[in-house]
Amino acid sequence: MFEGLKQMFHVPTMAERERAYLENAVDRYDLELRQREIDRGRFRRRSSYPY
Template sequence: MFGPVKKIARALRGQSIEERELAYLNGAVDRVDLEYRQRQIDRGMFRNGF
């Protein structure tokens, strides 16, 4: 009974901080870019809010 409601709720919720960080890291084009992105995340780029 609640299965369809759960599916809709999952579809409507935003990405978690971890999912956004992982997507950001996956967008790196080379090792230098990856290291730069890792430093940005370590500095709290996604944790401090927008």
């Protein structure tokens, strides 16, 4: 019963979001592009502070 509620309110971790993004690549070139985007910080939180 509570397992369904946990899944309903689950917030994906950064690693889960990155994996899902990579899994949606359509070919090798798309996968490489996505890997570079992740390496550049696509899913990392950006600080709202300028320093």
